Amino acid sequence: MAEHDTSAVTKDTFYVTTPIYYLNDVPHIGHGYTTVAADVLARWRRLSGDRVHFLTGTDEHGEKNARAGRERGMTPQGHVDDIVPRWHEMLRLLRISNDDFIRTTEPRHTERVQQFMKRLYEQGDLYRGTYSGYYDVRSETYYTEDELLPDEDGVRRLSPTHGTPVELVEEENWFFRLSEYAPDLLKLYDERPDFVQPKARLNEVRSFVEAGLEDISATRSRLDWGVSVPWEPGHVFYVWFDALLNYITAAGYGSHPDAFARRWPADVHLIGKDILRFHAVYWPAMLMAAGLEVPRQVYAHGFLLVAGAKMSKSNATGVHPATLVEHFGLDCYRYYFLREISFGQDGTFSWESMEQRYTTDLANDLGNLANRVLTMVESYRGGTVPSAPDGGEPAHGEAEAALSAEVALAVAGLQVFDRLEFKRGLESLWVLVGGMNRYVEARRPWALNKAGEHAELDRCLATCVDALRIIAVVISPVMPDAAAALWEKLGLASLGSGWALSAQRLPQAAEQGRTPAGLTVHRGDLLFPKLPE
Template sequence: MSEKAFYVSTPIYYVTAPPHIGSAYTTVAGDVLTRWHAQRGERKWYLTGTDEHGEKVMRSAQAQGMSPQEWTDKLVEESWKPAWVDVDIDYDDFIRTTEKRHTERVREFWQTLYDSGDVYKGEYEGLYCVGCEEFKLPTEIKVDEDGSKRCTIHGTELEMVSETNYFFRLSKYGDKLLELYESQPDFVAPLSARNEVIAFVKQGLQDLSITRSTFDWGIPVPWDEKHVLYVWIDALLNYVTAAGYGTDPERFEELWPADVHLVGKDILRFHAVIWPAMLMAAGVAVPKQVFAHGWLLVGGEKMSKSKLTAIAPKEITDHFGSDAFRYYFLRTIQFGSDGSFSWEHLSAVYTSELANGLGNLASRIAAMVGKYFDGVLPEPVDHGPAEQALADRLEVAARVADTAMDSLAFHDALAAINDLVGAVNGYVSEQEPWKVAKDPELKARLATILYTSAEVLRAVAVLHHPTMPKAAAKLWTLLGAEDKLGPLTDQRIQTAGTWGQLPAGAVLVKGDSLFPRLAD
C-alpha cells in the first residue's frame, strides 16, 4: 500500500452562477496547504468540485431556460474550471455530484442506513431557505416589521414547506458527537467554531429530513423513487465517493480519513454535526478536522451572487496576476475570521510587499551580481556578525512559517516570510554594496554581501513556492538555482532555513520583474 496522502477538500460549490472571490479564497487556501505539504516531500491529494442537485440549482436553470444538467454542464466547463485556472489551482480531483461514481455510491450509502433502521418515514413542516437549501431554526430567522420571515444569511423570504419525507435519526448521535469533540479537540477548528458546534449539539439534536418530494432534480431515493435525496446529504458524501468509497478499497485506505475539510462558517454544522453522524451510522471513520473560515466582506457585507455584489477572480488576476491574488488574501486575513476586501488595500499590499519589497530586492541583487561579477555568484569569504544575524533570522523564519502552516495560520506564515524579505532589504541598505564596489580592496566584502542576499532569496523562493508558484519559479531561475540545486519542486521546506545551500558559481539572470509596477 502507498503512503497515506495528505488529503484536503474544499466544499463542493453550488453551480447557480459563476464563482466569486469568496469561493476562490477557500480554494486557494486548500491549494496552498496541499502544495506546502508537497514541498515537504509528502504525497498530497486535493479535492474540489461542484454541487449540482437541489431546488436552488433547478430554479437557476429554469431562469436560464435550460435543463438543470445543461445549466450545470455549461457553468462547470465555462466558469468554474476556468476560474481555478485563473487562480492557479492544482487540484488532484474535481468531482461533480451528477457523476455516476458519486450518485450510485450515494444511493448505496443511504440504502444501507435505511436497512439498518437509521432512516424512517415521517411528516415535516417548516420554514425553508432555498438559498441555503435548509430548513431554518428559530434563531436563524429574521422577522420583518410586516411579519415576513427571512433568512439571516441571504435576507430572502423563507418558504413554508410541508412534506412527507424520510428522516435520518440524527438525534441518536448527539452523545457520540460530543464524545468525538472531547476525544479529538482539533476535530472542529478554530476554537470559536468548536465552541459553537458543542453548544449546538448540547441543546439536543432533531432528526433530519433527508428527502424531498416536491421536485425531482436530485438523486432518487433507492427504496422510494417518488422522493429525491436532500441535496446536503447527497453532497456531503462527495468526500468519500471521490476517494474510492465503495469502489476501490485500496485507494480509499490511502486517502481516508481526510486530513482537513475546509468550509465557510455558514456551512459548519453540516460538516461538523451531520457529516460525522452520517459516517458514524455507516461505520466509516470521521475526518481528522473540519476547519471553518470566515467570510470575505466587501463594503462591510458578505458577498452575494443574489445581491450582485460578487467579484469574479478574473477581475483581480487579469490586473494583478494569480500570485498576487493568492498572496493577498492569505497574507492579510486571519484564516478563521472575517476579512474585508478593497481594491485600494490590494493595490497597496501589492506595491509595498511584492513590487517594492520582494520584486525590487531580487532585481537589485541580480543587477549588482551582473554588474560587479559578470552575473556569476561570488564566493562569500567575509561572513561576519551582520551575515550571521541574517542566517539566524532565516532559520527562525522558515521554522515559524512551517509551524504556522500546520495550524492553518497562513497570515502568520506569510508574515514571517515577508519580514525576512524586509530584513534582507534592510541589510542591503545598511551594507551599501554600491559604495563598497568603489573600493577594489573590498571585493571580498562585496562578494559576501551579494552572496548573503542571494542565499536568503534562495530560501524565499522555496518558502513562497506553495503560495506564489509562478513568481517563485521565476526567482529560482533568476538565481540560477535550477542548474546547481535541481528543480524547485524538489527543495524541502524542512531544510529551507539551512544556510549556505546556493553554491558560488551560480549564474544569475535578470529577467522580467517578478512583480511589475502597475497602473492604478
C-alpha cells in the same frame, strides 16, 4: 460491491478538501478565497514532503440549481453542464493544483450515495415520516421557526443565513436519526478540541448540539432533480446528504479500497462558516452511523466582505477573480487575501488595500530586493554568483549572523501554515525580506566593490543569492509564478531536474549555504512591475 479491507494499507496521504460549490451562478472571489487557501495548504504539504490529495468540485443537485435552470429555460443538467466550465476556468486562472474535481452528477458519485444511504436504511438509521416546516432554497436548509429572523412586520419568516423569505413546506420524507448521535458528537468535541477550528466555531457547534438535535430529512418527495432513492420511487436524496458524501466518493469509498485506506479520514475540510452545521454535526453523525472515521478537522473560515456586505453572487457585490488577476497579477491575488485577512475571521476586501499590498510588500520590498541583488551580481561579478570565501571571520560577522537567524526564524515561522495561519506565516517571511534589506545596507556591497574588498563582496553577494533562493522555495505555495520567475533569475532552473523548483522539499531546500557557486543570474524584468493606471 467493493469491500473496504484496509488491513494491508494505512493512511499515508494528506487529504484536503474545499466545499463543493453550488452552480446557481458563476464563481466570485469568495469562492476563490477558499480555493486558494486550500491550494496553498496542499502546495505547502507537498513542499514539506507529504503525499497530498486535494479535492474540489461542484454541487449540482438540489432545488436551487433546478430553479436556476428553469429561469434560463434549460434543464437542470443542461444548466450545470453550462456553468461547470466557468469553474474550471477559475481553477486554471488561479493556478489551483487540485488532484481531483468531482461533480455530484457523475455516476461515480451517484452510485456511492446510493450505496452509503442504502446501508443506513438497512440498519435502521432512516425512517419514514412527514416533514412540515420551513425551507430556505438559497442555502438548501431546513429551519425551525425559532431559528428564523423577523421580517419588517415582526413575523419570523426570514432565513438566518441570507435574510430572505423561507418557504413553508410539507412532504413525505425519509428521516435520518440524527438525535441518537448527540452523545457521540459531544464526546467527539470533548475528546478532540481541534476537530472544529477556529475554537469559537467549536463552541458554536457544541451549543447547537447541547440545545437538542432533531432528526433531519434525508430525502425529498417534492423534487426530482437529485440522486434517486433505490427503495422509494419518487424520492431523491436531500442535496446535503448527496453533497457531503462527495468527500468519501473522491477518496475511493466503495470503488477503490486501497486509495480509500490511504486517504481517509480527510485531514481538513475547508469551508465557510455558513455551512459549519452540515460539516461539524450532520456529516460526522452520518459517518458514525456508517462505521467510518470522522474527518480530522473542519476549518470554518470567515466571510469575505466588500463594503460590509458578504461576498456572494446573489447580492450583486461579487467580483470575478479575473478582474483582479488582470490588474494585479496572479501572485498578488493569492498573496493579498491570505496576508490581509486572518483566515478564520471575517475580512474586508478593497481595491485600495490590494494596491497598497502590491506596492509596499511585493514591488517595494520583495521585488526591489531581488532586483537590487541581481543588479549587483551582474555589475560586480559579471552575472556569475561567487563562492563565499572559506575560513576566516567576515568583517561584519554580526550582520551575517543576524541574517542567518532571520532566515531560520522565517522558515520556522511558516510552519503555522499547517494550522492555516497564513497571515502570521507571511508576516514572519516579510521580516526576513526586511532583514535582507537591512543586511545589504549594513554590508554596503557597493562600498566593498569600490574598496576592492573582493572576498567580503563575494561573501555578501553569495549570502544574498542564497537567501533569495530560500525565499523562492518558501513563497512557492503562495506565489507560484513569482517563485518560478525568481528561480529562473537566479539561474537555478538551468541546473537540471534535481534543481527544478517543483522538486524542492523541506527542510533540505531551506538549508543555508546550498546555492551552488558559478550560477549565471538574469535580472530581466521586474518581478512586480508598476501597476497600470
